[in-house]
Amino acid sequence: MSAKSKLNQVKAFFRKPHNIILVVLLVVLGYLTLVPLFTIVFDTISVHSSEVRFVKKPAGSLTLYHWTKMFASGVTSQKTFYEPFINTMVVAFLSCVLAILIGGFFAWTVTRTNIRAKAFISTVFVFPYIMPAWTLAMAWLNFFRNSRIGGAPGLFTVFTGIETPNWFAYGLFPIVVVQGLHYAPFAYILIGGILRNMDANLEEAAMLLHANRWQIMQKVTIPIVRPALLSTFLLVFSSTMSAFAVPAFLGSPVRFQVLTTQMFRTLNGMNPGYGYIMALVMIVIGVGILMLNQWITGRRKSYTTITGKSSNISLFNLRKARTPLTVLLVGILLMIAILPLVSFAIESFIMAPGDYSLSNFTTEFWIGLGRADIANSEPGILRNPSIWLGLTNSLKLSVIISLIAGTVGMLSGYAIAKRRGSKLSTWVNNLTFFPYLMPSMAFGAIFLSMFAVRRGFIPALYGSFWLLVIVGSVKYLPFASRSGINAMLQLSGEIEEAGTIMGVPWLKRMTHIIFPIQKTTFISGYLLPFISCMRELSLFILLVSPSTRILTTLLFQYNEKGWNQYANAINLMIVVIVVGFNLLINKLTGASIDKGIGNN
Amino acid sequence: MPRIELTHITKKFGKFVAVDDLNMVIDDRSFVTLLGPSGCGKTTTLRMIAGLETPTEGIITINDKVVFSSEDGIDVPPDKRDVGFLFQNYALWPHMTVYKNIAFGLENLKWPKDKIKERVEELLSMLKISEFSHRYPSELSGGQQQRVAIARTLATGPKVLFMDEPLSNLDAKLRMEMRSELKRLHRETDSTFVYVTHDQLEAMTLSSMVCLMKNGYMQQYAPPLEVYRKPANTFTADFVGSPNINLVDGTVRSTSPLVLQLSEQVSLCFSSNSPIAVTEGQAITLGLRPEHIGLADDAQAMAQAEIVSSLPSGMETIIALDMDGKRLHSVVFGDLDFEVGKQVGLSFAHGLFNLFDKESGNNLGQGKLSKA
Numbered sequence: 026m027s028a029k030s031k032l033n034q035v036k037a038f039f040r041k042p043h044n045i046i047l048v049v050l051l052v053v054l055g056y057l058t059l060v061p062l063f064t065i066v067f068d069t070i071s072v073h074s075s076e077v078r079f080v081k082k083p084a085g086s087l088t089l090y091h092w093t094k095m096f097a098s099g100v101t102s103q104k105t106f107y108e109p110f111i112n113t114m115v116v117a118f119l120s121c122v123l124a125i126l127i128g129g130f131f132a133w134t135v136t137r138t139n140i141r142a143k144a145f146i147s148t149v150f151v152f153p154y155i156m157p158a159w160t161l162a163m164a165w166l167n168f169f170r171n172s173r174i175g176g177a178p179g180l181f182t183v184f185t186g187i188e189t190p191n192w193f194a195y196g197l198f199p200i201v202v203v204q205g206l207h208y209a210p211f212a213y214i215l216i217g218g219i220l221r222n223m224d225a226n227l228e229e230a231a232m233l234l235h236a237n238r239w240q241i242m243q244k245v246t247i248p249i250v251r252p253a254l255l256s257t258f259l260l261v262f263s264s265t266m267s268a269f270a271v272p273a274f275l276g277s278p279v280r281f282q283v284l285t286t287q288m289f290r291t292l293n294g295m296n297p298g299y300g301y302i303m304a305l306v307m308i309v310i311g312v313g314i315l316m317l318n319q320w321i322t323g324r325r326k327s328y329t330t331i332t333g334k335s336s337n338i339s340l341f342n343l344r345k346a347r348t349p350l351t352v353l354l355v356g357i358l359l360m361i362a363i364l365p366l367v368s369f370a371i372e373s374f375i376m377a378p379g380d381y382s383l384s385n386f387t388t389e390f391w392i393g394l395g396r397a398d399i400a401n402s403e404p405g406i407l408r409n410p411s412i413w414l415g416l417t418n419s420l421k422l423s424v425i426i427s428l429i430a431g432t433v434g435m436l437s438g439y440a441i442a443k444r445r446g447s448k449l450s451t452w453v454n455n456l457t458f459f460p461y462l463m464p465s466m467a468f469g470a471i472f473l474s475m476f477a478v479r480r481g482f483i484p485a486l487y488g489s490f491w492l493l494v495i496v497g498s499v500k501y502l503p504f505a506s507r508s509g510i511n512a513m514l515q516l517s518g519e520i521e522e523a524g525t526i527m528g529v530p531w532l533k534r535m536t537h538i539i540f541p542i543q544k545t546t547f548i549s550g551y552l553l554p555f556i557s558c559m560r561e562l563s564l565f566i567l568l569v570s571p572s573t574r575i576l577t578t579l580l581f582q583y584n585e586k587g588w589n590q591y592a593n594a595i596n597l598m599i600v601v602i603v604v605g606f607n608l609l610i611n612k613l614t615g616a617s618i619d620k621g622i623g624n625n
Numbered sequence: 626m627p628r629i630e631l632t633h634i635t636k637k638f639g640k641f642v643a644v645d646d647l648n649m650v651i652d653d654r655s656f657v658t659l660l661g662p663s664g665c666g667k668t669t670t671l672r673m674i675a676g677l678e679t680p681t682e683g684i685i686t687i688n689d690k691v692v693f694s695s696e697d698g699i700d701v702p703p704d705k706r707d708v709g710f711l712f713q714n715y716a717l718w719p720h721m722t723v724y725k726n727i728a729f730g731l732e733n734l735k736w737p738k739d740k741i742k743e744r745v746e747e748l749l750s751m752l753k754i755s756e757f758s759h760r761y762p763s764e765l766s767g768g769q770q771q772r773v774a775i776a777r778t779l780a781t782g783p784k785v786l787f788m789d790e791p792l793s794n795l796d797a798k799l800r801m802e803m804r805s806e807l808k809r810l811h812r813e814t815d816s817t818f819v820y821v822t823h824d825q826l827e828a829m830t831l832s833s834m835v836c837l838m839k840n841g842y843m844q845q846y847a848p849p850l851e852v853y854r855k856p857a858n859t860f861t862a863d864f865v866g867s868p869n870i871n872l873v874d875g876t877v878r879s880t881s882p883l884v885l886q887l888s889e890q891v892s893l894c895f896s897s898n899s900p901i902a903v904t905e906g907q908a909i910t911l912g913l914r915p916e917h918i919g920l921a922d923d924a925q926a927m928a929q930a931e932i933v934s935s936l937p938s939g940m941e942t943i944i945a946l947d948m949d950g951k952r953l954h955s956v957v958f959g960d961l962d963f964e965v966g967k968q969v970g971l972s973f974a975h976g977l978f979n980l981f982d983k984e985s986g987n988n989l990g991q992g993k994l995s996k997a
Contacts, residue, residue, distance in 0.1 A: 033698025037679060040700070519716035522677050527730035527781060528704025537729075541720045 042531045046440035047453050050433075054456040057499050058463075061471035062308070068301040068474055075295050091298035105287065105299060110306070113283040116200055117266040123205025124261050125254065128212025134354065136220040138341040141351040145358075147217075152362040154210035155607055156600050157560035157577065159270035161203045163584075163596055164365030166274065167372050169194045177378035180368065184381075196281040203271050206361050208261045215260075219253040220246075238341070252321055259318045263311050267464030269563035274584070285466055285563065292470050292567060301474075304467030311462035366600060373594035390590040406594045412579065416598070419575040422490070423558040426497035430505045431551030433498070438509015438550075439539070443518075454510075461503035465564035472496045473567050488570035500564055501554035508550035512543035545615045552610050559603050627688045627707075627784045627817050628653050629674060634683035636669050636841075643669045645841040647683075651834075656811050656818045658828040660864070661838035667821045668789055670838070674819065675710050675787050676703035687785065709783035713790045715774035717762040723749075724758040727777045734781060748776040751813075768799045775810070785817045792827065804831060825865050829853070837861045856979060859986040862912050868943055871913040871953045874983060877903050884997050885911060885980075888949040891928045893973065895980060897992030908983035915943070917976035918955035926970025927996050935963040946971070 038044050069091055074084040082088055095106045134140050135147055153161060170179040171189045182188055192198055227249065231241045269285040276286060284303050292300035343350055372378075376387040387393075393405035406412045437457050444450035460468065472495070476486040486492040516539065524534045540547060562577040569578045576599055583591040629651040636644040644666040651657050659667035672678040674685060676692065679700060685693040687708070692701040703710075717726055727748055731741045749755040752772040762770055771791065778786060791807075792800045808831060811818050822828055828835050829849045837844040837852065837860075845857040849865075856862035862870050875887040880903060883895045895901075895911075903909070921927075930948040942961050946953040948971065955971075963969075973994040980989045 029696070029698070033695065036698055037700050040702075517714055517716065519712040519714055520718065522703075522710065523712060523716040523718070523777070524729075525677065526675065526703045526708065526710045527733055529729070529733050533733070538718055542718065 043440035043443040044449075046436050047444060047449050050437055050440070050453050051449065051456065054453070054459075054499070054502075057495070058456060058459050061468075061475050064475050065301050065305055065308075065467070065471045068471075069298060069305060071298075073297045076298060091296075091302055095299055095302050105291075106303070109282040109284050109287045109303075112197070112281065113266055113285075116197065116204065116272070116283060117262050119201040120204035120208060120265045121258050121261045123201060124208035124265075125212045125216075125258060127205065127209040128214075128257075129216050129254070131209070131354070132213045132217035132220055134350070136217055138343050139347060140343060140354070141347065142355060146354055149358045149362050150213055151210045152604060153207050155556060155603055156362075156365075157270070157562070157596065157603075158204075158207050158268060159274050159562070160365055160596060160600060161206055161361065162199070162271045162274040163593065164368050165199050165203055166194075167365075167368040167593070169199070177380070180371075180381065191279060195275055195279040199275045200272055200281070203275065204265050204268060207271070208265060211261055211264075212257050215253060215257045216250060219250045223249060255321050256318050259314045259321075263314045263462065266310065267307060267466070267563075269466055269566075270581075273581075285464065288464075288466055288470070289563075289566070292466075297470075297474075300470060304464065304470055307464040307467055308462065311464065315458075315462055366597065369593040369597040369600075373590050373597060375590065378589055390594055403588070403591065406591060406598075411574070412576075412595070414572075415574050415576045415579045415595075418490075418573060419559060419577070419599075420602075422493055422497065422575060423555045425494050426501060426558045427551050427555035429494070429498040430501040430554040431547070434502055434505020434507075434550050434554075435509040435512075435540075435547050437502070437506045438511070438513050439535070441506070442510050442513030445514075454506075457506040458503050460500045463500070465500065465561065466567065468500055469496060469564050469567045487568075488573065490573050492568055493565055493573060493575075496564060496568060497554070497558050497561070501557055504553035504557065505550035508546050508553070512546035512550075513539075515546075516543060548610065548614045552607065556603050556607060559606075560599055629688075629785065629817070629819070630684075630686045631670075631674070632684040632686075634670070634673060634685065635681050636666070636673060636678065637681045642841050644673070644680075647841075647843055649836060649843065649846055651817060651819060654815065654817055655833045656808075656820065656831060657834045657836060658820045658822055658832040659836050659838060660822060660825060660828040661844075662864075663823055664840075665838040666841040667823075667836075667838050671787050671789055671819060671821050675708050676701065676706050677710070706785075707783055708785045708787060709778040709781065711774055711778045711786065711788040711791045713793060715762075715770050715794075717770055717774055717777070719762050722759050722761055723754065723765070723773050726762070726773060727780050730777065730781045744780060745776075748780055751779075752776045767795055768803070771795060771799075771803060779810070779814060782814075783816065785819065786814070788818065788820045790821055790823070792822075793824075800827075807831060826867065829865065835865075837864060854977065855988065855991060856912070857988055859910055859912070859981050862979060862981070866914065868915050868954045868956065871915065871918070872981075873911045873913060873951050873953070875909055875911060877905055877907045877909060878997075880905055883992075885909060887911065887928075888951055890949045891951075892997040893927060894995045894997045895978070895992045896995065897980070897990045899990060901980065901990040901992070903989060909989070910981040910983045910986070912979040912981060913953065913973065914976060915954045915956040917973060917978065918946075918953060919972045919975065920955070920957065921970045921972035921974075923970050925972050925974070927973055927994065928971045930969055930971050932963050932965055932967050932969060934965060937962045 039048075070087050070089065072080045072082050072084050072086050072088050072090070076090075077084050080088055080090045082090075094101055096102055131146065131150055135143050140146070166179065168179045168181045169189045170177075171182060171191070171194050172178045173188070173191060178188070179194075223246075228241050228245055231245045236244065267285060269289065272281065272283045272286050273289070275281075276283065282290075284307060288300045288303045290300075291297065291303070371381070373390055374386050374388065375381065376385050376389065389405060391405045392407050394408065403409065434457070437453060441450045441454045441457075472492065473487070476483065476492055476495075479485045486495075520542065521534055521539060524538050529537070560577065562581055565575060566578055566581065569575060576595055580592050580595040580599070583589075583595065631647055631649050634644060634647040635642070647666075647670060659670055661667050669678060673680045673693075674687075680693060680695065682695045683693070684691060684696070687706055690701075691697070691699050692706050693699060718729070721729065724745055727745045728741050731744060736744070745758075746755070749758055752775060754769060754772045754776065757765060757769060757773070762773065765773065771794075774791075788807075792803050795803060804827065807818075820827075820831065832849055834846065835849045835852050836846045837857075839860055845852055845861045847855075847857075852861055853865050856865065856870075859872055863872060873887050875885050878884040878886040878892060883897065883901065883903065884892055885895050886892045893911075928948055930946040930953065933945040933947050933952070935945075936943040937960065939960055940958065942957050942959070942963065944955045944957060944963055946955060946969075953971075957963075977991045978994055979991055981987060982989055
């Protein structure tokens with residue numbers, strides 16, 4: 026082939042918009058996800074300025090100090106790494122099992138039995154997942170905290186007089202319960218999706234061959250949903266493993282450490298080198314899990330994708346159990362989705378914690394001007410300038426990130442689907458998904474280390490709002506690109522080509538043909554980053570400065586200071602914004618968060 | 626006028642060669658079908674001419690204007706090629722009404738509003754779908770959707786129309802109806818049609834030229850009846866015609882006169898109208914169209930066979946025969962039925978027969994058969 030025709034091929038290649046998108050994404054994402062990976066490895070073997078004193082080497086020089094301390098130094102390693110590591114694995118595993126049991130049971134009940142109030146159950150059950158992860162943790166503390174660890178007793182103790190034991194109030198048990206409940210909706214959406222799409226004929230065929238209900242369940246239904254179950258398990262596992270807020274709220278009072286809380290301590294403290302190693306360990310596990318997941322779903326795809334009309338499925342008749350079970354499930358839902366909010370509201374109106382008598386109620390923490398005797402004269406949150414700053418920052422950040430992530434995700438989905446099967450498309454696909462595997466805090470940490478200084482034409486970004494925007498946009502790109510790819514795969518290529526051949530320009534094809542047809546899926550791609558960002562703590566906690574503080578980091582600070590009422594009030598605010606926004610978008614466009622997750 | 630010429634067109638997907646060194650000329654106002662089994666490269670060829678797919682190598686000219694050349698780096702985008710494309714799944718935009726679907730292309734050409742209305746109404750009545758203009762595609766039946774898709778494609782008045790298996794999603798009755806409709810449109814619109822199908826009957830009935838493809842290679846490019854009468858090789862012989870041609874293997878017993886040994890007991894004399902290059906003992910395949918196998922009484926019979934099954938359909942009857950171990954199909958016209966298991970005499974006195982080389986499958990020549 027001559028040089029000229031080579032050049033022509035290159036020109037022809039770049040005349041296609043999807044090729045341009047892929048190449049740009051490859052370069053930008055490569056820089057934003059792969060380069061940090063190298064810097065983080067370098068960070069584990071270099072001396073940071075805060076470590077000079079005990080490493081006894083100049084800052085910036087190379088050392089294996091962190092690695093040996095971390096893995097092969099007896100009690101130190103035991104305390105800093107092995108114990109938190111085992112705690113993390115135990116928490117992640119148990120929360121996963123719990124999430125799948127609860128989510129799976131609800132999914133089966135809603136799709137396969139004649140239970141009442143199905144619409145209510147499926148709407149409300151998703152709430153705990155939309156709400157910030159620590160919502161339930163805070164609610165748990167509101168109810169069950171005890172006076173032994175310090176502070177006032179919770180509602181439960183006040184009303185029953187029973188002092189909750191430490192194991193019940195703090196540490197492993199509540200963390201597992203809270204994370205299990207938080208991720209149960211995730212399992213519910215994934216398993217419910219499979220059950221709903223599963224061809225009912227498969228079960229009916231077994232019934233006609235004289236199998237009873239139990240046999241059908243055991244021999245047909247469960248084997249068919251098993252790959253989905255495994256895949257759900259792995260996805261939930263990787264999420265619970267990298268969760269920070271819940272262990273921070275429920276574990277720290279009894280010094281129950283997991284990798285993320287340990288990472289926060291070390292990165293924020295004197296030993297960033299330790300923190301970067303932990304981040305690396307979590308990334309390696311995350312990638313391993315993803316590869317396992319791809320292997321499982323890839324190998325067994327043949328029957329997870331079987332879909333059919335299951336409109337006439339014969340529902341399991343609950344008979345006499347129908348009403349009691351409905352009441353029970355609705356009761357559980359109210360307890361995990363509504364009651365926490367009530368508790369935040371109550372806590373935020375109480376003057377002295379632990380005293381729930383009417384005279385102790387006050388509006389001080391909402392609209393007070395600030396009193397010298399409480400919380401350093403901090404004004405009530407509706408009059409508090411730093412809270413208003415946090416709120417506007419949070420909203421601004423979430424809107425910008427959702428616009429960037431949603432748009433880039435849609436374009437990448439379009440380009441990836443268009444060139445499906447090519448090497449370039451596979452690379453970009455993996456790159457857009459890679460941030461999903463990065464534990465949020467580790468991701469924040471590496472951006473911190475990468476952009477603290479000027480890099481080429483990019484100025485030093487530490488303390489700038491745009492650093493938060495970049496981190497968030499990259500981190501939430503996977504949600505948006507998944508919806509984008511799904512939307513495009515459902516759309517036959519001919520739909521666009523019919524426009525191409527009529528001379529409709531690319532931009533008009535996107536805005537007049539492709540977007541309107543797959544509107545709801547694309548909008549889910551915008552909604553997910555918005556909601557995730559609104560309630561995100563661990564990703565931003567290392568990166569905010571006083572002028573860029575957001576609601577979630579404020580909440581964390583108030584909680585650390587023990588100003589419970591402020592924390593509760595802010596949490597209520599976040600939950601109301603997030604849930605309200607989700608319902609609004611859902612009403613207006615039909616898009617919803619569960620659509621986005623369900624397509625994962 | 627739109628004459629389409631493909632020169633050395635090759636398309637590779639990675640290592641897989643979809644179309645290999647294809648050369649063809651599509652004359653103005655012709656109706657050309659690209660015919661072949663699935664995966665033979667016919668749709669790829671069509672999409673390359675339309676500009677939806679980029680060839681790896683070669684030159685395409687439409688109307689004497691080069692629209693693609695790998696060497697010169699020319700790749701005119703589809704909308705600048707003045708072509709229309711009818712998709713297999715119609716690709717109607719589900720969020721636009723029938724009217725909007727048809728009008729969309731004209732709006733893009735910045736036609737004035739009243740002109741668009743006039744043109745859309747003309748098309749709606751031409752395709753007899755005026756009453757559906759405000760419906761959405763999902764509210765139409767398959768046949769109606771098909772008509773909307775055709776109207777949308779015709780709206781901008783393209784001089785060349787590409788169709789990718791447009792009838793494959795319709796039921797048998799509608800398909801018949803749409804076939805004659807397409808022939809009518811071809812005449813009325815005065816444009817060139819290029820049509821992809823795997824249905825040989827569609828190709829035979831509709832087109833003025835058939836391009837038969839297999840594994841990326843063009844097998845034969847000729848008018849349909851010529852493909853039927855004089856297939857270039859055993860593949861094209863077998864692909865065209867229903868019931869299928871009988872391909873009987875044998876050897877050359879002697880070259881002058883040319884005698885073919887088809888089985889132990891059956892040998893026939895093949896007298897060709899032009900010289901045929903064969904050698905004694907060469908393995909050959911004889912092509913016998915079912916309608917050229919007649920039943921005869923013993924005096925005229927060239928071979929004996931047993932009736933294995935008889936499938937009368939009123940106008941004709943298809944008989945399966947066992948001729949000394951070789952299975953043959955014959956078509957006998959008229960409302961007749963035959964007794965299974967009966968011995969009958971066969972005659973090959975009518976029609977021209979094609980002789981193929983067994984190894985290459987290529988056509989060696991045509992001739993008449995007589996008793997050896």
